[in-house]
Amino acid sequence: MSSRIVSRRDLEFQLFEVLDLDSLRERPRFAQHSRETMRAAVDTALAIAEAKFAPHNRKADEHEPRFDGKRVHLIPEVKEALDAYVAAGFLSATEDYEKGGMQLPSTVAGACQAIFAAANVGTTAYVSLTIANAALLAAFGSPEQQERYVQHLLSGRFFGTMALTEPQAGSSLADILTTATPNPDGTYSVRGTKIFISGGDHDLTENIVHLVLAKIPGSPPGVKGISLFIVPKRRVNADGSLGPPNDVALAGVFHKMGYRGTISTQLSFGERGECRGELVGQPNQGLAYMFHMMNEARIGVGLGAVMIGYTSYLHALDYARERPQGRPLATRDPRSPQIPIVQHADVRRMLLSSKSYVEGGLALCLYAARLDDELRTAASPDARREAELLLSLLTPVVKAWPSQYCLIASDLAIQVYGGYGYTREYPVEQFYRDNRLNPIHEGTNGIQALDLLGRKALGGGGEALGLLARAMSSELEAAEGEESLRDFGAQLGQAMERLVATTRRLGEAAARDVERGLANASVYLDVMGHVVVAWMWLRQAIAATRGLESSVGAEADFYRGKLAACRYFFRWELPRIGPQLALLDSLDSTCLDAQPAWL
Numbered sequence: 001m002s003s004r005i006v007s008r009r010d011l012e013f014q015l016f017e018v019l020d021l022d023s024l025r026e027r028p029r030f031a032q033h034s035r036e037t038m039r040a041a042v043d044t045a046l047a048i049a050e051a052k053f054a055p056h057n058r059k060a061d062e063h064e065p066r067f068d069g070k071r072v073h074l075i076p077e078v079k080e081a082l083d084a085y086v087a088a089g090f091l092s093a094t095e096d097y098e099k100g101g102m103q104l105p106s107t108v109a110g111a112c113q114a115i116f117a118a119a120n121v122g123t124t125a126y127v128s129l130t131i132a133n134a135a136l137l138a139a140f141g142s143p144e145q146q147e148r149y150v151q152h153l154l155s156g157r158f159f160g161t162m163a164l165t166e167p168q169a170g171s172s173l174a175d176i177l178t179t180a181t182p183n184p185d186g187t188y189s190v191r192g193t194k195i196f197i198s199g200g201d202h203d204l205t206e207n208i209v210h211l212v213l214a215k216i217p218g219s220p221p222g223v224k225g226i227s228l229f230i231v232p233k234r235r236v237n238a239d240g241s242l243g244p245p246n247d248v249a250l251a252g253v254f255h256k257m258g259y260r261g262t263i264s265t266q267l268s269f270g271e272r273g274e275c276r277g278e279l280v281g282q283p284n285q286g287l288a289y290m291f292h293m294m295n296e297a298r299i300g301v302g303l304g305a306v307m308i309g310y311t312s313y314l315h316a317l318d319y320a321r322e323r324p325q326g327r328p329l330a331t332r333d334p335r336s337p338q339i340p341i342v343q344h345a346d347v348r349r350m351l352l353s354s355k356s357y358v359e360g361g362l363a364l365c366l367y368a369a370r371l372d373d374e375l376r377t378a379a380s381p382d383a384r385r386e387a388e389l390l391l392s393l394l395t396p397v398v399k400a401w402p403s404q405y406c407l408i409a410s411d412l413a414i415q416v417y418g419g420y421g422y423t424r425e426y427p428v429e430q431f432y433r434d435n436r437l438n439p440i441h442e443g444t445n446g447i448q449a450l451d452l453l454g455r456k457a458l459g460g461g462g463e464a465l466g467l468l469a470r471a472m473s474s475e476l477e478a479a480e481g482e483e484s485l486r487d488f489g490a491q492l493g494q495a496m497e498r499l500v501a502t503t504r505r506l507g508e509a510a511a512r513d514v515e516r517g518l519a520n521a522s523v524y525l526d527v528m529g530h531v532v533v534a535w536m537w538l539r540q541a542i543a544a545t546r547g548l549e550s551s552v553g554a555e556a557d558f559y560r561g562k563l564a565a566c567r568y569f570f571r572w573e574l575p576r577i578g579p580q581l582a583l584l585d586s587l588d589s590t591c592l593d594a595q596p597a598w599l
């Protein structure tokens with residue numbers, strides 16, 4: 001099936017030829033799965049996405065959620081699409097069979113979620129948040145909380161949110177002011193204001209389960225005093241039936257540039273002093289628990305960014321094949337027919353760079369999902385621990401690199417469409433506006449950079465970076481043995497060595513002066529992203545070289561396209577890290593030294 005949502009052939013390639021999902025069937029948890037069951041899940045997702053999600057993507061953008069003072073209005077297609085999603089079992093795709101789930105590998109569930117995000121990211125956000133919310137409660141909620149909330153979240157009876165941000169505390173969660181005061185019955189009275197809360201109010205489900213960060217009076221200052229609370233929109237009785245409203249008021253709706261299908265709300269908790277919350281786990285551990293949800297959400301943001309870029313690229317590709325304009329440079333005869341713009345080298349440049357970003361980004365996000373499968377089901381505790389460490393290192397990269405580069409793919413799609421791309425008659429301007437959110441939410445890319453360099457790369461004595469280098473070694477060896485890939489392997493090996501050396505240098509600088517050592521963390525993230533995505537391209541090129549040996553026609557073109565995009569990435573993109581590493585090595589302080597008064 002030819003789709004503008006995603007290349008089905010590419011998904012097949014990534015899942016089975018690059019990530020070797022067949023081997024997961026050897027694990028007891030996935031023993032009942034086969035290539036056919038995994039394919040069936042992906043095909044079902046694509047069918048629902050085509051039929052129910054993509055058709056209202058534009059309408060949801062044009063008719064953003066509206067609050068009439070009493071209730072929120074969404075276009076009806078949102079609920080129809082989500083009902084189809086829930087009925088097909090995607091909310092509990094990775095759950096145990098006994099709990100009504102499909103026990104799918106995270107990698108396959110990730111591929112399915114990717115398809116929905118490409119078709120309509122605004123509608124998909126409601127269920128993405130719900131899945132992450134339920135996963136947090138399954139990990140840290142009490143058995144009683146799991147009974148009352150998790151099963152209803154996974155059945156689609158309730159949807160979930162994450163409520164962290166406050167007007168004065170966005171990046172700096174240490175400064176939240178929402179309080180939770182203990183009551184004699186074991187509940188907490190929650191009071192405060194949260195802003196930008198996605199999916200914060202609607203009638204799509206019977207109830208909404210907010211996971212709210214708040215401080216218990218007397219707790220330590222800063223992040224060490226943050227606790228996590230379940231605050232339902234309507235109280236939930238022990239038998240799962242609904243109680244009275246819980247004093248969570250919708251104070252306003254944000255009007256956004258894109259992502260308009262998802263309602264963004266300002267919520268007031270406890271205006272009448274009647275908002276009851278339930279503590280999750282231990283007091284003052286709230287941020288650590290929330291990171292469970294945020295890490296999952298960060299990978300989801302990266303995947304969403306990839307997929308909006310991916311659909312942008314596919315639309316641009318179709319357009320470029322059909323739009324006649326101009327003639328070959330060597331043709332002088334103005335009566336000769338015009339050629340499709342895809343034949344111009346500069347248009348191919350835009351398409352090839354987009355392809356390298358979105359297919360490289362997809363490989364990265366699915367690799368992260370595969371690490372999630374490893375950390376849950378690998379045979380040895382050592383393998384599980386290593387997968388966890390590597391995933392933790394890569395999470396800021398998975399969130400931020402696609403947010404930056406797949407947004408460029410959306411930008412380039414507008415350029416390929418020319419003037420039409422800038423009009424609302426064509427879909428690519430919406431893709432750009434939707435994708436522009438991704439460098440901002442779930443921790444801005446600037447915050448991801450600090451997390452990557454300050455905590456993940458320099459923390460733990462550099463063990464995680466060493467693991468990354470080790471993980472690359474099998475592809476470096478394979479490339480050494482394949483003449484057409486040898487130079488790429490050597491280039492990647494050198495890039496990784498330089499990255500390790502620069503990290504050490506920045507670590508020493510940070511030990512002397514943390515402001516200086518971390519001042520250029522965004523450049524570091526950019527470099528690490530390019531090195532990791534180059535690795536993803538080498539992995540794909542190795543698989544494509546294998547596939548090409550026995551292919552002809554469209555199949556051979558598919559593999560040649562992979563090799564061309566790999567070559568593009570190594571020739572045009574990876575060399576950019578040279579000057580960036582030199583800048584980092586020099587401990588350049590141009591930005592740090594520029595005084596606010598000079599700007």
Ligand SMILES: Cc1cc2nc3c(=O)[nH]c(=O)nc-3n(C[C@H](O)[C@H](O)[C@H](O)COP(=O)(O)OP(=O)(O)OC[C@H]3O[C@@H](n4cnc5c(N)ncnc54)[C@H](O)[C@@H]3O)c2cc1C
Nearest residue numbers: 162163164165170171196197198440441442443444446447
């Ligand atoms: C559409 C949308 C949906 C959202 N959904 C949710 C949601 O569901 N739940 C939720 O809780 N929140 C949500 N958010 C909030 C989002 O996570 C925050 O907007 C984000 O964390 C940034 O916070 P801020 O907007 O206050 O910006 P600020 O924190 O004020 O940041 C402004 C700029 O300063 C930079 N900056 C800030 N601090 C530092 C620092 N220490 N070092 C270097 N640079 C810094 C940032 O990188 C950024 O460029 C959403 C936001 C939007 C726009």
